[in-house]
Amino acid sequence: MKLTLHIWRQRDSETKGEMVQYIVDDVSEHMSFLEMMDVLNDNLVKKGEEPIAFDHDCREGICGMCSMVINGQPHGPQKGVTTCQLHMRSFNDGDSIYIEPFRAKGFPVVRDLIVDRSAFDRIIQAGGYVSVGTGSAPDGNAIPIKKEEADEAFNAATCIGCAACVASCKNASAMLFVSAKIAQLDRLPQGKVESKERVSKMIAQMDEEGFGNCTNTGACSAECPKEISLENIARMNRLHLKSTISPT
Amino acid sequence: MADLISNVPDGPLADKWTKHKNTIRLVNPANKRNIDIIVIGSGLAGASAAASLAELGYNIKCFFFQDSPRRAHSIAAQGGINAAKNYQNDGDSIYRLFYDTIKGGDYRSREANVYRLAEVSANIIDQCVAQGVPFAREYGGTLANRSFGGVQVSRTFYARGQTGQQLLLGAYSALSRQVAVGKVKMYNRHELLDIVKIDGKARGVVVRNNATGEIASHGAHAVLLCNGGYGNVFFLSTNAMGSNATASWRAHKRGAFFANPSFTQIHPTCIPVSGDYQSKLTLMSESLRNDGRIWVPLHKEDSIAIREGRLKPTELSEERRDYYLERRYPAFGNLVPRDVASRAAKERCDAGFGVNKTGQAVFLDFASAIERYGEEQANIKGISIKDREAVMQMGREVVSAKYGNLFQMYEQITADNPYETPMKIFPAVHYTMGGLWVDYNLMTTVPGLFALGEANFSDHGANRLGASALMQGLADGYFVIPYTIGEYLADDIRTGPISTDHDAFKAAEIEARGHLSSLINIKGSVPVDDFHRKLGKFIWEYCGMARNEKGLKYAIKEVRSLRAEFYEDVRVPGKLDELNTELEKASRVSDFLELGELMCNDALNRNESCGGHFRDEYQTPEGEALRNDKDYTFVSAWEYTGQPEKPKHHKEELVFDNVELKTRSYK
Numbered sequence: 043m044k045l046t047l048h049i050w051r052q053r054d055s056e057t058k059g060e061m062v063q064y065i066v067d068d069v070s071e072h073m074s075f076l077e078m079m080d081v082l083n084d085n086l087v088k089k090g091e092e093p094i095a096f097d098h099d100c101r102e103g104i105c106g107m108c109s110m111v112i113n114g115q116p117h118g119p120q121k122g123v124t125t126c127q128l129h130m131r132s133f134n135d136g137d138s139i140y141i142e143p144f145r146a147k148g149f150p151v152v153r154d155l156i157v158d159r160s161a162f163d164r165i166i167q168a169g170g171y172v173s174v175g176t177g178s179a180p181d182g183n184a185i186p187i188k189k190e191e192a193d194e195a196f197n198a199a200t201c202i203g204c205a206a207c208v209a210s211c212k213n214a215s216a217m218l219f220v221s222a223k224i225a226q227l228d229r230l231p232q233g234k235v236e237s238k239e240r241v242s243k244m245i246a247q248m249d250e251e252g253f254g255n256c257t258n259t260g261a262c263s264a265e266c267p268k269e270i271s272l273e274n275i276a277r278m279n280r281l282h283l284k285s286t287i288s289p290t
Numbered sequence: 291m292a293d294l295i296s297n298v299p300d301g302p303l304a305d306k307w308t309k310h311k312n313t314i315r316l317v318n319p320a321n322k323r324n325i326d327i328i329v330i331g332s333g334l335a336g337a338s339a340a341a342s343l344a345e346l347g348y349n350i351k352c353f354f355f356q357d358s359p360r361r362a363h364s365i366a367a368q369g370g371i372n373a374a375k376n377y378q379n380d381g382d383s384i385y386r387l388f389y390d391t392i393k394g395g396d397y398r399s400r401e402a403n404v405y406r407l408a409e410v411s412a413n414i415i416d417q418c419v420a421q422g423v424p425f426a427r428e429y430g431g432t433l434a435n436r437s438f439g440g441v442q443v444s445r446t447f448y449a450r451g452q453t454g455q456q457l458l459l460g461a462y463s464a465l466s467r468q469v470a471v472g473k474v475k476m477y478n479r480h481e482l483l484d485i486v487k488i489d490g491k492a493r494g495v496v497v498r499n500n501a502t503g504e505i506a507s508h509g510a511h512a513v514l515l516c517n518g519g520y521g522n523v524f525f526l527s528t529n530a531m532g533s534n535a536t537a538s539w540r541a542h543k544r545g546a547f548f549a550n551p552s553f554t555q556i557h558p559t560c561i562p563v564s565g566d567y568q569s570k571l572t573l574m575s576e577s578l579r580n581d582g583r584i585w586v587p588l589h590k591e592d593s594i595a596i597r598e599g600r601l602k603p604t605e606l607s608e609e610r611r612d613y614y615l616e617r618r619y620p621a622f623g624n625l626v627p628r629d630v631a632s633r634a635a636k637e638r639c640d641a642g643f644g645v646n647k648t649g650q651a652v653f654l655d656f657a658s659a660i661e662r663y664g665e666e667q668a669n670i671k672g673i674s675i676k677d678r679e680a681v682m683q684m685g686r687e688v689v690s691a692k693y694g695n696l697f698q699m700y701e702q703i704t705a706d707n708p709y710e711t712p713m714k715i716f717p718a719v720h721y722t723m724g725g726l727w728v729d730y731n732l733m734t735t736v737p738g739l740f741a742l743g744e745a746n747f748s749d750h751g752a753n754r755l756g757a758s759a760l761m762q763g764l765a766d767g768y769f770v771i772p773y774t775i776g777e778y779l780a781d782d783i784r785t786g787p788i789s790t791d792h793d794a795f796k797a798a799e800i801e802a803r804g805h806l807s808s809l810i811n812i813k814g815s816v817p818v819d820d821f822h823r824k825l826g827k828f829i830w831e832y833c834g835m836a837r838n839e840k841g842l843k844y845a846i847k848e849v850r851s852l853r854a855e856f857y858e859d860v861r862v863p864g865k866l867d868e869l870n871t872e873l874e875k876a877s878r879v880s881d882f883l884e885l886g887e888l889m890c891n892d893a894l895n896r897n898e899s900c901g902g903h904f905r906d907e908y909q910t911p912e913g914e915a916l917r918n919d920k921d922y923t924f925v926s927a928w929e930y931t932g933q934p935e936k937p938k939h940h941k942e943e944l945v946f947d948n949v950e951l952k953t954r955s956y957k
Contacts, residue, residue: 072564074703080569080819087817087872092863095871097357099530101570103699104455105361127702152501153869156357160478163358167470171463172422176342176768179413179420183377186431196424196449199456203360226422233422 043069043135047082049094050142055150055158061140071131075118076101076108078130096155103127103267106202109209110155111142116206116265124204124267144209147252148216159205161251162219168247169240170223172233191229198226200268207262207270213254218262220248221278222270228281238285245282294547294927294942297729298402303948304384307406310730311773315780322347325779326510326788328495330482330537332359334454334760335743336516337461338767344465344473346772351508352465353480353497355532355874360462363518363530364763367454368575368696370438370446371418371760373411378435382443384408389949390441391758394627395723395751396901396917397951398550398925400944402730403748410769411761415447417768421460425449438756439576440627440956446757451575451696457760461767481874482537483802485513485544485739486794492544492739493788496798498806500874503867505803507795509788511779512738514771515541516763519722519744521554523882523889524834525826527719528560528573532874538726538745539881546734547927547940549727549747551885552893555754555902556835557720558584558631561703562651571718572703574654574696576756579624581659581689582713584631586643586652588612593643603645603653603712614638622956629753629902629915630956632717636835637913639716646714655712660685717835721759723750723902724892727927727942731774732766735927738778742766747925752901806866809876814859818875821856825849825879825886833890838906842894846887850935853883884934891928891937898922919951 044067052059066082073081076098083093099107103124110125112118118128133139141155149157187195199222207218224241227233233240256275263272299310317325325348329340332354340352356362374387387408392399415433419425425447426434435444449456468474477497484496486507494509520535521527542548559574587593588610595601614634616623626634635652638644645651664685668675675681686709690697697708704714726734726741728748733740743763750758832845856879864870898918899908908916923946929938 070565070567073567074569077567077569081567084817084819087861087863088815090861090863093872095869099356099361099532100363100366101531102366102572103702104366104452105356105363105530106358107356107361122698123702127699129703129705131705156869159357163360163466163469163476163478166463167466169470171467172420173467174417174420174464175345176338176417176464176772177413179416182375182415182419182425183432185419187427188431189427189429192424192427195422196426196456199422199424199449199459200452202455203358226424230422230424232420 043071043130043133045069045133046138048138048140049155051094051154052151054153059151069130071129073130074101074126075112075128075130076126094155095153098126101126104202106204109144109157109204111144111209113140116144116209117267122267122269124202144205146208146214148214149205149208162203162205162216164251165216165220165244165247166223169236169243172227173236174232185231187230195226195229198222198229198270198274201270202268204267206265206267208253210261210265211254212259212261213257215256215262216248216251216253217256217275217278218266218270218272220244221274224281225274225277228277237281238289241278241281242285242289293940294727295729296400296942297731298400299730303401303405306402307409314773314777317776317779317783319347321783323349325349325782326351328353328508328510328513329516330495330514331362331516331518332465333362333364333516333518333743334458334461334763335745335767336362336514337458337465338764339514339516339742339771340474341461341464341468342768342772343775344468350468350474351477351510352474353477353482353495355479355481355500357478359465359476359478360459362458363533364458364760365455366530367760368451368573369577370436370448370453370757371414371457372438372445372757373415373447373761374408374445375412375415377433378444380443382445386443387411387445391749391755392751392949393954394440394753394755396753396915396954397751397919397923397946398553398900398944399751400748401946401948406770407749407762407765410765413769414761414764418457418460421463423449423456423460436577437580437625439579439625439631440622440755448577451577451693454760457764461764482517482540484798485541485736486798487544487736488792488794491737494790494795496795496802501869503865503870505799507790507799509790509795511782511785511788512740512775515726515739515741515745516743516767517745519725520885521719521722523825523886524719524830525822526563526568526571526830528557528571531570534878534881535885536878536881538741539885541726541734541736541739543930545736545930546739547727547929548724548888549925549927550724550752550892551889551928552833552896552903553723553752553901554719554889555628555721555723556632556717558628558635558717559654559715560718560720561700562646562714562716563648572699573718573720574700574713574715576628578654578693578696581692582624582654582656583613583658584615584624584635584652584654585611585613586638586645590642593645596645597647597649604657612643619956626956627753627755632835633904635717651714651716653712654715656689656708657712660689660709663688719830721754723747723752723754727925731777732771733778740771740775742771752903803866806873806877809860809880810862810864810866810873812857812860812862814861816859817861818872818879821852821860822875822879822882824852825883828852829886829889833893836904836906837893839894842890846890849883849887849890856880856883887934888928888937892926895926895939896922917953923951
């Protein structure tokens, strides 16, 4: 198939960017979206032009490195997948596709479609862990955990930190990401010990990074490639309230 | 004659590690604060090492090429992690895990290292549970296990099909905690360009910030390479796009010997190649072989009909199917180790029984598992098993709970529904058992330079068993290096900070910059990926699942000329001092082009078949690998001599005091 691509090009965070049009021929429906981008870049390099910079790594939907807003949707039109798992069979011959970076105040553009998401690392550093040192762990079976709780903790823990939640939110809120980690650890006895301190610290860092608040539109969960539930945000808010009333 | 000393402690196998820990030198806490360590890579080995060493008090700098440490490719590991917990009461023990791993590696790994790995395996599970890793659990609240290829006990812990992700996020959280207290400094989007040696010791690194193009030096008292494997030599592999061998190869050029480079693991269950544009291959977890049955048609005409779309696999009757693993290996069936399963698939496809358009695929079929689980559920729920629709529906639900995300991933890529029609799979490059040679303390042949996880060679021999890679990465990082590095650093307590003003840093920076500039200045006509693809094809064809003398010699010749062509005609647009993705690729491919040749040389040198290294010339009449213990019970370690064409061969004799070398049989 033949496609018209409109792609955001931007030198760096200081320079103004713009949409640039490209045509790609010979796109096979079996290609992944990023393989289609490879083909485009290959053509650009052969013509002596600079390829489009985009983040990607595992190309199997788990590392969370790929991003891109495709036709207005983070990770494109398909539900529950990342951009790297999107295949060209989701598009038709002659389509125009608009490709932009994940936009948010907390994510400055590095180049073209690459943004700096290190704010997410700093939020985890603020408290997204259990304070246990190497070597001081009790036997793995010492604390039984209900299967349902373990499964729910797992569901929250499947977040890949890609930031589609922020990109989809009109407030550029990071609350789905932040709450997924908080809920995962709060559901487990070993994480619950520090829940209150954790929620305060992580929310404070989230605010400092310039992410907005949640107004319950649910776009984050709808666009999340791992379909992380909004219930996590509710849980985080409850914990936050509790920790405000009684911090210890 | 063997000339490499492994520094394995004396004494009985089961006591070596304890004895070593008791006698190893320690660095006191006050002195640890004055010692700097550089960690390259933030995967399971890198993150666990950086976090654990920082907890001890050392100052850590961690460099990685992704935008966040949580994205290292350990994240993609699906199936699980082994540990000799014997929670299932099925006869497991440290010795048995050790024995399975040694046997699985076809007796080409180092006994003492493997025993230590099995010994610390149980601690890893405890550590991860304490961090909040949500492993699968039973209804009673205890940890669940499953079995994995090549063994007969259930010792694999898992988190659905995303075990690597959960373990890495655990290590990442431990690392984040140390970043917060200022003990670890993180350098994202940074790539190692060189190891800097002063007075023969590794004293730092030269790195490039890929986001800005800036090249800088960092000094330290020791450098840990945790940069993973080199499977991307093949271009198509299950590795991430950015996975590369540059840190290992540049270390090799500075004196670190490269061990068993030809020992690569071809994983049997991957989604087959669909076209020339393909950028990577996707693994379907080995755990699928617990329930999936592998087959091809018994008659060639049926294979042809399936290939041409005239016949559906579900229409083919049982008598016309060949469950070739169950036929050839009745004892282990579909659970034979990876090397055996891969070769058997290749054998059937080479013989013309392949089932996709290219003839390079076999079926992995869940129909009988769905039926079996469905009937089980029907019995539990008191529903008549004659209600086939209900039975199949319940069966699909059980299979979905076990492998749902994998089935979804498969459908996403192929547009086929594996609940309705068998998956098509084919072997693909997955893991590299070879790597930098290390002694018992995980130190390379360069003093002060260590290699952990997939980057070293020591634990998996010629074939790695499933669910062992995660175990090894975390064992090295959490429980081995925090002890063994003390032995080396105890001499450095009076050294003081390593200044990057030293001439060695300046010289290395100039050299690194020169290499990158020269790549840009070639201004040829061919994109980097074209060279990488060609290299991959040669290595896959001649140094892949089966190798022979003639093919290897041919490949060496072709790789050399491809390398020459690369330096004449590669096109790298853009500049050195800015973000330049083509330059990053070109730099990595320049190393793959040299490493590829060494892999072929290594395979050519080893006149036997063992594990993943199968030489056509050395096989039994039944087509099984024929080892030569008399002449090849050693590790090949290659020294860089200044020219990639002339590597120097060294040996470490492997001594087996505790296991008898047997022909590996899974029949």
